[in-house]
Amino acid sequence: xxxxxxxxLARCLWVTPFVSLTSMTLALAIRKxxxxxxxxxxxxPQQMLAIGYISGVIGFLIGIGSFDTWFPWMIGSPDxxxxxxxxxxxxxxxxFRFNTDHKVIGVQYxxxxxxxxxxxxxxxxxxxxxxxxxxxxxxxxxxxNGLMSQHGTLMIFTFLVPVFAxxxxxxxxxxxxxxxxxxxxxxxxxxxxxxxxxxxxxxxxLVGSFEAGWxxxxxxxxxxxxxxxxxxxxxxxxxxxxxxxxxxxLVTIITMRAPGMTLFRMxxxxxxxxxxxxxxxxATPFIAGAQFMTMFDRVMGTKFFVPEMGGDVLAYQHVFWxxxxxAVYIMVLPGFGIISEILSVMSRKPIxxxxxxxxxxxxxxxxxxxxxxxxxxxSGMEDWLRxxxxxxxxxxxxPTGIKIFSWLGTIWQGVLHMTTAMLxxxxxxxxxxxxxxxxxxxxxxxxxNHVHDTYFVVAHFHYVLFGGSVMTVFAGLYFWYPKVxxxxxxxxxxxxxxxxTMISSNLVFMPMHWLGLEGMPRRVADxxxxxxxxxxxxxxxxFVLGAGxxxxxxxxxxxxxxxxxxxxxxxxxxxxxxxxxxxxPIFNFDIPPRVVGGPYRYGEPGAKxxxxxxxxxxxxxxxx
Amino acid sequence: xxxxxxxxxxxxxxxxxxxxxxLLDGMPLQASxxxxxxxxxxxxxxxxxxxxxxxxxxxxxxxxVTFRAKHGDMSxxxxxxGHTGLEIxxxxxxxxxxxxxxGLSWKVLNDNxxxxxxxxxxxxxxxxxxxxxxxxxxxxxxxxGTKGTFPYKVAGxxxxxxxxxxxxxxxxxxxxVIHGWWVPAWRVQINATPGQMNLLSATPDRLGTFAxxxxxxxxxxxxxxxxxxxxxxxxxxxxxxxxxxxxxIAAAVVQAKKDASDPDHAAxxxxxxxxxxxxxxxxxxxxxxGPSLDDVAKDKPAGETLEAFxxxxxxxxxxxxxxxxxxxxxxxxxxxxxxxxxxxxLVARIAADSKK
Numbered sequence: 001x002x003x004x005x006x007x008x009l010a011r012c013l014w015v016t017p018f019v020s021l022t023s024m025t026l027a028l029a030i031r032k033x034x035x036x037x038x039x040x041x042x043x044x045p046q047q048m049l050a051i052g053y054i055s056g057v058i059g060f061l062i063g064i065g066s067f068d069t070w071f072p073w074m075i076g077s078p079d080x081x082x083x084x085x086x087x088x089x090x091x092x093x094x095x096f097r098f099n100t101d102h103k104v105i106g107v108q109y110x111x112x113x114x115x116x117x118x119x120x121x122x123x124x125x126x127x128x129x130x131x132x133x134x135x136x137x138x139x140x141x142x143x144x145n146g147l148m149s150q151h152g153t154l155m156i157f158t159f160l161v162p163v164f165a166x167x168x169x170x171x172x173x174x175x176x177x178x179x180x181x182x183x184x185x186x187x188x189x190x191x192x193x194x195x196x197x198x199x200x201x202x203x204x205x206l207v208g209s210f211e212a213g214w215x216x217x218x219x220x221x222x223x224x225x226x227x228x229x230x231x232x233x234x235x236x237x238x239x240x241x242x243x244x245x246x247x248x249x250l251v252t253i254i255t256m257r258a259p260g261m262t263l264f265r266m267x268x269x270x271x272x273x274x275x276x277x278x279x280x281x282x283a284t285p286f287i288a289g290a291q292f293m294t295m296f297d298r299v300m301g302t303k304f305f306v307p308e309m310g311g312d313v314l315a316y317q318h319v320f321w322x323x324x325x326x327a328v329y330i331m332v333l334p335g336f337g338i339i340s341e342i343l344s345v346m347s348r349k350p351i352x353x354x355x356x357x358x359x360x361x362x363x364x365x366x367x368x369x370x371x372x373x374x375x376x377x378x379s380g381m382e383d384w385l386r387x388x389x390x391x392x393x394x395x396x397x398x399p400t401g402i403k404i405f406s407w408l409g410t411i412w413q414g415v416l417h418m419t420t421a422m423l424x425x426x427x428x429x430x431x432x433x434x435x436x437x438x439x440x441x442x443x444x445x446x447x448x449n450h451v452h453d454t455y456f457v458v459a460h461f462h463y464v465l466f467g468g469s470v471m472t473v474f475a476g477l478y479f480w481y482p483k484v485x486x487x488x489x490x491x492x493x494x495x496x497x498x499x500x501t502m503i504s505s506n507l508v509f510m511p512m513h514w515l516g517l518e519g520m521p522r523r524v525a526d527x528x529x530x531x532x533x534x535x536x537x538x539x540x541x542x543f544v545l546g547a548g549x550x551x552x553x554x555x556x557x558x559x560x561x562x563x564x565x566x567x568x569x570x571x572x573x574x575x576x577x578x579x580x581x582x583x584x585p586i587f588n589f590d591i592p593p594r595v596v597g598g599p600y601r602y603g604e605p606g607a608k609x610x611x612x613x614x615x616x617x618x619x620x621x622x623x624x
Numbered sequence: 625x626x627x628x629x630x631x632x633x634x635x636x637x638x639x640x641x642x643x644x645x646x647l648l649d650g651m652p653l654q655a656s657x658x659x660x661x662x663x664x665x666x667x668x669x670x671x672x673x674x675x676x677x678x679x680x681x682x683x684x685x686x687x688x689v690t691f692r693a694k695h696g697d698m699s700x701x702x703x704x705x706g707h708t709g710l711e712i713x714x715x716x717x718x719x720x721x722x723x724x725x726x727g728l729s730w731k732v733l734n735d736n737x738x739x740x741x742x743x744x745x746x747x748x749x750x751x752x753x754x755x756x757x758x759x760x761x762x763x764x765x766x767x768x769g770t771k772g773t774f775p776y777k778v779a780g781x782x783x784x785x786x787x788x789x790x791x792x793x794x795x796x797x798x799x800x801v802i803h804g805w806w807v808p809a810w811r812v813q814i815n816a817t818p819g820q821m822n823l824l825s826a827t828p829d830r831l832g833t834f835a836x837x838x839x840x841x842x843x844x845x846x847x848x849x850x851x852x853x854x855x856x857x858x859x860x861x862x863x864x865x866x867x868x869x870x871x872x873i874a875a876a877v878v879q880a881k882k883d884a885s886d887p888d889h890a891a892x893x894x895x896x897x898x899x900x901x902x903x904x905x906x907x908x909x910x911x912x913x914g915p916s917l918d919d920v921a922k923d924k925p926a927g928e929t930l931e932a933f934x935x936x937x938x939x940x941x942x943x944x945x946x947x948x949x950x951x952x953x954x955x956x957x958x959x960x961x962x963x964x965x966x967x968x969x970l971v972a973r974i975a976a977d978s979k980k
Contacts (some may be wrong), residue, residue: 135854140950141844213841217820220801220842307819314817337723345689349701353711377812378804378839380796380822381735394722398715404680404704405714411687412627414701418692420626427687433680435904437673441723444729446662446736450811453804453839457879517650521839524847528835529854572698603703 007065008097009062019059020052027051031081033287040112046226047299049207053233057196065098066189087184088586098192100184102173103584105191107484109166110477112191113159118549120154125546127525132539134529136512144525146209146227150201152453153214153231157238158198159468161327164334165190165245167476168273170484172249173575174584175267177258177610182251186244193241200234215324215521218316232244232295238413239284239291242330249273258576258610259406260595264358266607267599268351269573272337275365279326279333283369314381322371329368329466333361336403339425342479343407345573346422347414353406367396378444378452384410386445391415393443400436404429417571420494424475427502431467435460453523456516462509474501474552481556482570486582487563493555500548502579509540514522574609575599631679638678642671653902655809655830655863658736669725673921676718715936736812738791739825746782749796751803751816753955754845754913755900756836756859758784761795763873767881776884782899782909784861787869794824797895797940799961803849804839806865807861815840828863836861845901845913869898897958898966906977914948914954920978923947930975938967947953 003010007023027048031037037044061067065086072080088094089100095108115165127147139147173181181187204210208225221228253274257266294316296302303309306438310535336357344351351357370392377386416422437461442448451457474497482490516522527535569578576593577584577609593610601607644665675708691701737742751758759779766775769811786792796805798816805828806813814824836859838849848856864872898904901913915923923946924933936943939959942951 020830085776141847142950143839144845145846193778211841211843217802219838220754223801256921311819313819347701348693350697350703350705352704353706356706356711379815380817380820383823386733390729394726395724398718401676401718402711402715406625408680408683408687409704409707409710411691412683414687414691415693415697415699416688416691426684429684433677436943437677440673440725441666441669442733444725446658446729446732446811447669449813450662450666450808451738452806452813454806456655517652519652519806519835519837521804521806521837521851523841524851524853526847526853528852530852584926601703603700607703 005371007063007068009064010239011065012060012063015063016056016059019062020056023055024052039323043299043301049226049234050229050295050299051363053200053230056198056238057193057233060196061189061192064192066185066192068098069185071603077280086188087180090502096361100180100188101486101586102169102181102184102187103588105187106166106168106170108163109194111193113163113166113197115159116154117163118553119202120151120159120565121546121549123151123154123161125542126537127151128542129529130525131535133536134527134532136526139525140523142211145213145523146205146212146521149210149213150205150452153210153234154325155203155465156214156331157235158194158201159614160331160465160473161242162194162238162245163473164273164276164331165242165249167338167480168249168334169245169372171269171577172273172479173252173256173485174254174580175270175575175594176253176261176574178252179343179587179589182256183248187248190241190244190248193237193244197234197241198240200230200237204228204230204234207423209543215320216291216294217320218294218297218313219307222294222305229295229298230300235291236288239288243284246277246284249277250281253277258593258595260610262595264355265595265598267337268340268354268357268361269334269337272333272335272340272361275335275361276330279330279365279368281321283326283330284321285326286319290319290323293319293463296334314376314379317376317379318373320599321375322369325372326365328366328461329364331469332472333364335428335469335476336341336361338472338476339407339428340410341575342421342425342475343410344600344602345571345575346417346425347411348417348602349414350598350602351412352412353402353404354598354600356402360402363399364396367392367399371396375450377448383555384496390445392445394440397436397440397443399588404433419478420489420491420498421479423498424471424478427472427498428468428475431463431471431502434510434578435463435467438463451516453521454516455512455520455522455601458522459509459512459516462505462512466505466509472476475499477556479571480577481559482563482566483577483582483584484558485560485563486566487559487561488566488570489559490565493551497548497551497555500551502546504541504545504548504558508538508545511538572600574607576610579610579612581601594618627683628688631683632885634682634686635675637682639675641678642674645674646670651774651811652808653830654811655828656807656811657738657827657829657834658825659809659811660829661732661735665725665728667730670763672721672725707942722723736750737825738827739793739823741791741825741827744791744793744825745786745808746793746795747786747826747912749794749805749887750799751796751805751838751842752961753801753843753900754797754838754849755782755897755911756805756838756850757782757801757897760873760876763877764880767884772883772885776880778873778880781858782859783873784836784859785869786828786863787866790866791825791827791871794826794968796822796824800955800957801842802840803842804837806837806839807833807834808837828861831865834861844950848913849900850910853906855920856913857903857909859900897962901954904974906973915949918973920974928946931971931980934971934974935967938962938970 017142035541082194086100089104127144204227210228210231211224213219293304297304303311303599305311340351373385373389478494515531520527566582568581591612593608593612597609599609651663651744746762748759748761750937759777763778764771796814796816796819803816805816810826812824812826814822835852847853850859852858899909901911903910903916905918921930924930945951
């Protein structure tokens with residue numbers, strides 16, 4: 001029985017429903033005392049749903065043990081010295097509890113987000129089978145809208161945004177020479193919000209899934225089924241997780257660098273993460289605000305977006321995109337950082353134009369705040385606002401171009417080791433350029449006014465987010481796999497995964513451009529029979545793309561047991577995470593490193609990024 | 625140096641690819657002045673950026689092929705950290721390209737806007753679940769007859785007729801949620817946003833019938849809204865000669881004046897909101913989202929008058945669901961968007977037709 005009292009998932013099993021039901025009962029009691037109508041009157045189930053879920057989130061966090069240190073501290077109990085009992089993983093069970101080790105949290109993040117990725121992908125496969133033929137087929141429009149909205153929501157809020165927090169969590173403290181993140185408990189709290197957000201989104205299928213897409217524009221979202229309220233709560237939870245992690249990264253990067261790690265000796269992934277975290281902290285409150293307002297319209301009867309009552313429908317879009325455009329950079333800047341790491345190591349050559357790449361990240365982050373309304377060129381906002389937004393959107397191509405050219409400069413005349421990670425990194429450049437190019441076209445207002453909200457836009461952002469972000473995620477997962485597991489991943493399966501992904505994803509997303517140009521709108525469960533042929537090709541390729549992911553899952557599981565031992569530094573990398581054992585020691589560095597030079601000094605004989613003042617694992621560097 | 629040659633060859637090949645794509649032409653038929661303008665900037669962007677794509681791909685593939693490590697090669701490359709000249713060049717050239725593209729796009733944006741051009745025709749567009757309706761405010765007015773003064777509206781119910789080579793100012797509004805009004809052949813699109821009027825303009829320059837597509841997800845029958853989807857009752861635009869339009873509009877004005885005081889025809893006019901989803905012979909409507917209105921009596925529950933049943937079905941549509949259809953599909957706000965007179969007339973006419 002004691003298992004139900006200690007902080008763990010078993011305790012969540014009773015604390016979550018207890019807190020949730022208590023809050024709902026309390027709310028109903030207050031309503032009764034005040035003489036308001038009782039259950040099943042208009043709006044009451046909706047309000048109970050909101051109260052139950054929000055308090056349920058708090059209940060779960062109490063159950064898992066997020067507040068076990070903070071509560072006693074708040075009531076003035078005597079300080080308990082931290083015995084580090086929550087830190088590190090000694091068995092698989094330690095991955096299922098409140099763990100403060102950034103390496104454990106990194107793995108928890110990546111696994112959770114990958115589950116979300118597979119679920120979102122499965123939803124896409126279901127609606128692609130509907131779209132394979134024109135006419136009503138497997139699912140009806142309501143189901144289609146639900147799956148389409150869930151697909152976007154899961155992929156963005158529970159996969160692409162947090163997966164980079166996961167990779168960063170594992171890698172960044174190691175790269176900085178730090179023993180952990182700055183706020184380990186906050187870090188664990190941020191992670192545990194994420195599976196909750198995923199469950200909240202998925203559970204909306206039970207009460208009528210949200211249908212207004214991941215953008216949730218009112219008034220369609222404010223009049224939608226109850227699932228829309230869960231969408232709004234889920235975003236708050238995922239957003240809170242995102243903000244807390246970003247604050248943690250900022251403080252860690254600013255204060256916890258090893259001696260000698262000046263800003264311009266930081267690996268570029270750290271730079272990218274710094275820019276991303278600043279974006280997250282500044283922008284995420286806006287989507288929180290947007291979702292609070294739509295939720296208040298739904299459960300509290302406010303009139304933010306009710307035009308008949310003086311509400312303004314466009315206001316939502318401005319606030320929403322003020323987050324959601326920077327969110328695109330939140331989903332791609334860390335990927336840029338990963339690519340910079342991989343290209344340099346695998347080319348045995350210093351990164352080309354280190355400072356230009358670092359500053360272009362900052363430039364993209366800054367410019368990213370001035371382009372949001374390019375999502376609204378057809379919304380009917382003030383006409384004159386379209387031109388400045390077009391100019392700033394076009395300008396963002398410049399720092400992005402600098403990065404791409406610098407990467408080409410890095411691999412040119414290098415000694416290229418085409419591992420799977422490197423294949424994904426170079427493949428990323430190819431597909432991302434296509435997405436970048438169509439981004440320039442879409443910035444042009446007259447062209448956008450033709451293809452706005454069509455399959456052309458779907459093609460564009462899948463090239464950016466799949467051809468861009470997802471490729472970098474895979475590159476990163478293959479690259480750091482030996483560090484996490486201590487074993488090499490199977491390269492043959494890796495190459496098979498790369499080529500199926502590369503070929504099938506292009507077959508899925510390339511024809512969408514033509515569909516959009518020709519006149520097929522997005523988010524439709526059915527279409528004009530003239531678009532039949534390309535849709536068949538897309539659906540078929542989408543199934544292949546999905547099957548390719550199974551190769552990856554199989555590879556990850558099998559290589560963890562049967563892969564060749566990796567040793568601390570299989571790629572002969574200079575950055576700090578490779579100077580410790582694989583997997584790293586429980587507190588990362590048994591001897592604190594001292595940084596003496598840049599991170600990419602390949603080709604300089606005897607050059608070092610860091611030294612370990614005492615004899616250390618660094619001496620065991622393999623030369624295999 | 626070799627990199628520059630590879631890049632240049634790639635850029636040329638990329639531009640050639642762009643030209644091929646322009647010649648293949650993925651766009652729909654050009655049917656407006658705006659379509660010509662927009663396709664022009666599209667083609668310029670396509671060729672230019674295909675050049676950039678070609679350059680990047682050529683250097684990428686060139687590097688991977690040329691500089692691949694031999695098996696067991698453990699050497700490092702020369703420690704080149706950058707090249708200031710090159711970095712300046714690849715900042716400045718893209719900057720020039722985007723400035724030019726922005727300028728040209730701005731020009732096309734201004735050229736496309738003919739909303740206030742001399743001699744323009746104004747058309748009101750109303751989006752609602754799940755149909756488009758149109759009227760011509762310029763030709764609407766009031767008519768005084770024996771029974772008093774009635775406002776009349778010259779309306780193109782569900783379909784729109786416009787003259788060729790005339791700048792048209794579209795005033796677009798929504799009666800419920802956001803819809804997107806897109807005429808692919810004209811290359812123009814804008815949202816119908818509740819609570820505000822959005823402006824869009826086009827100058828059709830080709831005769832014919834063109835599809836209107838709803839681009840904004842708006843509920844169960846969104847895919848059928850205006851589009852040529854199987855089972856839909858597509859809302860189209862007919863572009864006719866100016867002489868034909870003059871004849872059409874003159875007849876429409878006469879008809880509208882006559883109808884203004886005729887309750888029976890008013891029912892058919894009010895039907896404009898129903899045609900997207902329901903079939904009804906008197907209004908020549910063929911929608912299949914909801915049940916046909918030609919024979920409403922067969923779904924009537926026993927013990928209710930047909931008139932009461934039709935009225936209930938309009939103002940609270942989920943009260944009784946016809947066999948084979950789902951609840952919650954029909955918007956529940958017709959009780960407020962239609963006037964009492966319109967509902968009375970509709971109920972009387974639908975019930976009377978069904979009894980025959």
